[in-house]
Amino acid sequence: MRQPDPKSVLPAGARVAVVAGSGGLPRDVVRTLVRNGHRPLVVAMEGEADWVAGEDQSAFDLWPTPVERLALFLPKLKRAGVTHLVLAGGVSRRPPILKVRLGWDVFRALPKLIAAYAKGDDGLLRAVIAYIESKGIRVLGAHEIAPELLSPEGVMTRTKPGARDRKDLAAAYEAARMIGGLDIGQAAIAVGGRAVALEGIEGTAGLLDRMRDMRNHGRLAGKSGGALVKCVKPDQDERADLPTIGPNTIEAAHAAGLAGVGLEAGRSLIIDYADTIGRADALGLFIVGLEPEGRA
Secondary structure (H helix, E strand, O other): OOOOHHHHHOOOOOEEEEOOOOOOOHHHHHHHHHHOOOOOOHHHHHHOOOOOHHHHHHHOEEEEOOOHHHHHHHHHHHHOOOOOOEEEEEEOOOOHHHHOOOEEEEEEEEHEEHHHHEEHHHHHHHHHHHHHHHHOOOEHHHHHHOOHEEEOOOOOOOOOOOHHHHHHHHHHHHHHHHHOOOOOOOOOEOOOOOEEEEOOOOOHHHHHHHHHOOOOOOOOOOOOOOOOOOOOOOOOOOOOOOOOOOOOOHHHHOOHHHHHEEEEOOOOOOOOHHHHHHHHHHHEEEEEEEEEHHOO
């Protein structure tokens, strides 16, 4: 992926909204917009975007909302003059369907959204993006606003992967691509040159917790090391949900006994880059940006 120029994707006078969930990604996107002279409108999901409390809220417009009412905001964004929108951050809580509030326009589009949901998360994301853009608001990826978050290629840490680690990276990359093609997840873990754990609905944090608990499994007993690899799903719309790591990922990988982390260079995001690399160095883990096809 060629690194985008934020000045070219955001023309003068652009009004940007950030639909913000949990984690450091929406925070970094908002900070980049402010640094570049924009005053973003932050639609902060209550119970998710806790990072907002620690920010200088005078630099942006804040619209808190329960997740259940998120679908009602599109007409409000249009009336506020929003021209561009970024979807950033996680959502840990899925509201009960009977509590979700839909505007009339969303209700009319519901059959298409349901049909897309039946095809998996990627299908639903593409349908949501298409629906937003049909209303005249351009959807951008977080990496288009903050390209500095994209993973570079090559080893980023003092610790470098050895020959055994490279076998783990290759095996984990192959497994991650396979489950990505099935729209299951973006990450896999390999130990001893073979995949041993695949990301599911619990996400990367849950995958690493599961790996930590698996260390006492008889088939893994005595085997140390291993690698986590995250990569883009083959048919993924890269404007939403790019693979992401941060300091917490490194802490969890260390707790799971892994030797390091690989992620697709130019197509994955690193939150709090300096802290993430610093933590990996302190713990003796490697972080490597992989070429296409998983080459380290």
